[in-house]
Amino acid sequence: MKALEVKISFAYGERDVLREVEFTAERGELLAIIGPNGAGKSTLLKCLVGILRPEGRVTFDGTNLLELKPRERAKLITYVPQSSFPEFAFTIEEFVELGTYATKGNVEEALKRVGLWERRNEQITALSGGEYQLALIARALAQGSEVVLLDEPTSHLDINRALEIMELLKGMSRERIVIAVLHDLNLALRYADRLMLLHNGQKHWEGKPEELKPEIIEEIYGVKARIAEVDGHRVLLAGI
Numbered sequence: 001m002k003a004l005e006v007k008i009s010f011a012y013g014e015r016d017v018l019r020e021v022e023f024t025a026e027r028g029e030l031l032a033i034i035g036p037n038g039a040g041k042s043t044l045l046k047c048l049v050g051i052l053r054p055e056g057r058v059t060f061d062g063t064n065l066l067e068l069k070p071r072e073r074a075k076l077i078t079y080v081p082q083s084s085f086p087e088f089a090f091t092i093e094e095f096v097e098l099g100t101y102a103t104k105g106n107v108e109e110a111l112k113r114v115g116l117w118e119r120r121n122e123q124i125t126a127l128s129g130g131e132y133q134l135a136l137i138a139r140a141l142a143q144g145s146e147v148v149l150l151d152e153p154t155s156h157l158d159i160n161r162a163l164e165i166m167e168l169l170k171g172m173s174r175e176r177i178v179i180a181v182l183h184d185l186n187l188a189l190r191y192a193d194r195l196m197l198l199h200n201g202q203k204h205w206e207g208k209p210e211e212l213k214p215e216i217i218e219e220i221y222g223v224k225a226r227i228a229e230v231d232g233h234r235v236l237l238a239g240i
């Protein structure tokens with residue numbers, strides 16, 4: 001079984017942001033990283049993809065990703081950052097092709113899967129915030145890498161698009177490892193195979209969605225929380 005094995009620490013200068021964060025993600029799994037603002041979630045993804053240089057190890061299928069050249073690493077792992085607007089003049093199709101290992105066929109399939117194929121010749125700057133996020137996800141899909149990391153992939157999406165994207169990520173995770181930072185705990189509860197809760201740069205809790213207890217949410221987020229069951233789905237209600 002191919003797995004991503006992680007044990008890392010990271011500091012921005014003097015400031016420890018990740019402390020011995022250790023976890024394993026296996027092929028076929030959608031892992032959601034949750035936790036309050038500033039917990040270290042984005043920093044963790046940036047360390048995994050090699051944008052930041054952590055202490056420790058990140059291995060995929062036995063290969064230490066931290067020692068690979070960026071181009072070799074990019075074959076194995078793709079990162080979809082938090083959405084920010086592009087300034088450059090590309091068409092949507094050109095933008096999705098930018099991935100180092102994207103082929104024409106992959107690009108077409110990826111654009112179709114996120115619903116942007118018909119608009120492929122428009123300028124990327126013509127997209128709305130949510131549509132741009134879909135283009136970023138298409139770019140990751142077109143890469144075809146084994147591990148896909150996404151930082152808040154649904155943050156700019158309406159509820160319908162958010163559900164579509166979570167379905168898409170779930171489908172992607174069958175043949176890969178998908179790790180997504182999610183603020184929407186209900187999407188995490190519904191779609192993730194496993195949750196990892198980061199707090200103050202440490203792994204505070206890890207488990208299956210059905211194992212998450214409201215007390216853990218109350219303790220970490222400082223809000224009252226209840227978990228109800230609706231048609232077999234666990235739904236988190238916060239603040240009541």
Ligand SMILES: Nc1ncnc2c1ncn2[C@@H]1O[C@H](COP(=O)(O)OP(=O)(O)OP(=O)(O)O)[C@@H](O)[C@H]1O
Pocket residue numbers: 012015017035036037038039040041042043044
């Ligand atoms: N470039 C940087 N230099 C110094 N400190 C940083 C830098 N980037 C982030 N930090 C700090 O590291 C901590 C973790 O930030 P990070 O962005 O990883 O959190 P996060 O869990 O993704 O938060 P959010 O949910 O708000 O996006 C925060 O306290 C933040 O202020």
